[in-house]
Amino acid sequence: MIYQGKQKIWADYQKEIPDDHWFYVRSCIRQNFFPGAERMFLEICRNVLGKDFYEAANHTTCGGIAYHCDTIPQETVMTIVARQFALMTEAGYENYVASCITSFGNYIEILETWHEFPELETRIRELLWKACRREFKKPKYIAHASDLIYKYRNEIAEKAKFRLVDRQTGEPLKVVEHIGCHYSKMFPSKGVGGAEYPYVLCGMIESWGGSVIDYPERRHCCGYGFRQYHVKANRGYSLSNTHKKFESMEPYHPDMIITNCPGCPYFLDRWQYVIAEMEGKTYGRNGYGIPVFTYEEVAGLVLGYDPWDLGLQLHQVAVEPLLDKIGIEYSPEDKYKGLNKKDILRPELPGVLKCC
Incomplete structure (x- = not known):
């Protein structure tokens, strides 16, 4: 019974991670701290493993650092992120992978907040349209980039x-x-x-x-x-x-x-x-x-x-x-x-x- 209980707890924390076709967003600070890391992520996913990873040249910071430093309100961060979701939508993708842990947390927090307060999502959609005439679909799946390397870990081990x-x-x-x-x-x-x-x-x-x-x-x-x-x-x-x-x-x-x-x-x-x-x-x-x-x-x-x-x-x-x-x-x-x-x-x- 104890073993079965532990198995149930562990099962609750497993992620079904899609294998391919991802919209990739970089981190604003990682490109400065360790610039080779993100390039290597794309090199491995695209050229070593043959996966489809797309990135848009005009995506921006998610605003996470400013948000967590209390210098911009949450609605501003939500509108920035909504624009990123719009770029994903325009590119024809529905799986969204973030290089940054803080961005990943922001995306999850925003989607959970919109789920609880749909009227806020409606307001953000209006703000996005007023700001840049863009619309978006919410990602079908959001992952952190480490989730993908974890998923591909055995393929990497074989090579x-x-x-x-x-x-x-x-x-x-x-x-x-x-x-x-x-x-x-x-x-x-x-x-x-x-x-x-x-x-x-x-x-x-x-x-x-x-x-x-x-x-x-x-x-x-x-x-x-x-x-x-x-x-x-x-x-x-x-x-x-x-x-x-x-x-x-x-x-x-x-x-x-x-x-x-x-x-x-x-x-x-x-x-x-x-x-x-x-x-x-x-x-x-x-x-x-x-x-x-x-x-x-x-x-x-x-x-x-x-x-x-x-x-x-x-x-x-x-x-x-x-x-x-x-x-x-x-x-x-x-x-x-x-x-x-x-x-x-x-x-x-x-x-x-x-x-x-």
Whole structure:
């Protein structure tokens, strides 16, 4: 009976994810933080797996950061999102996939609000028509981009050139998975595994040969928190949350961290430098930090793409020790070369956190 009950609970948090034909919307901040991630997502979906993914050049930010920072009202965000739905409708798609966790949460919140308050949806349709003479159909299905890589994880594993395994020992790498708060904490039924047992990243890690670390602060926020960071006086709250997570995971000696949110990899990566400068402490081996990756970057690595084409040189924490551990070849000389192998500026290295 207990087993059957657990099976029922787990079944409630499974998602039937369509296999193909998606309207893809990018993230405003991911393109700046980790610009190779979204390009790799489309590369894998379109060219490696042969799927139909369409994106419109004239789509805009969803307004999520401004909304969560209390600088614009919800009706404004709804009208922005309604325009994005109109672009999807005009392109002939009904499956909508978002690169950004916050956008994903916004879309779900808006659709749920319209369901409860249909008169508000009517008003937004009127505002959209007045603003740009557009109409829309609501998406038949909304997914986060990590849902798609999760769905395709076994296909990727079949084509993989590398696995998340120590090439010297044959042991699985120890991987921390960090789920963005807006993925399933807002509406648990919309995420694979819900809020307590999200499996979207665990499934990738296990399919690609790694071992998932369970640690006390596994579900703790990375610390971004919008107003915690965007209000400069509040940034200590952001840093303290990240510090709490690293202190909690440190005894388990993780090899890497994989995330599915725009802000999480940025702060988990950059705050390691800040903690090192403030406290003289690092969390990786031999003075290095723990490298932090997006799920697209990890998918690209196992498929054999050049780490620098993935944009891994933009990470604060050095990725080279992990690449060596897996056995992924790379050219140190090409790390800071741009298009056509042109040399670009090399960053100044930190004083405490060891880098390559």
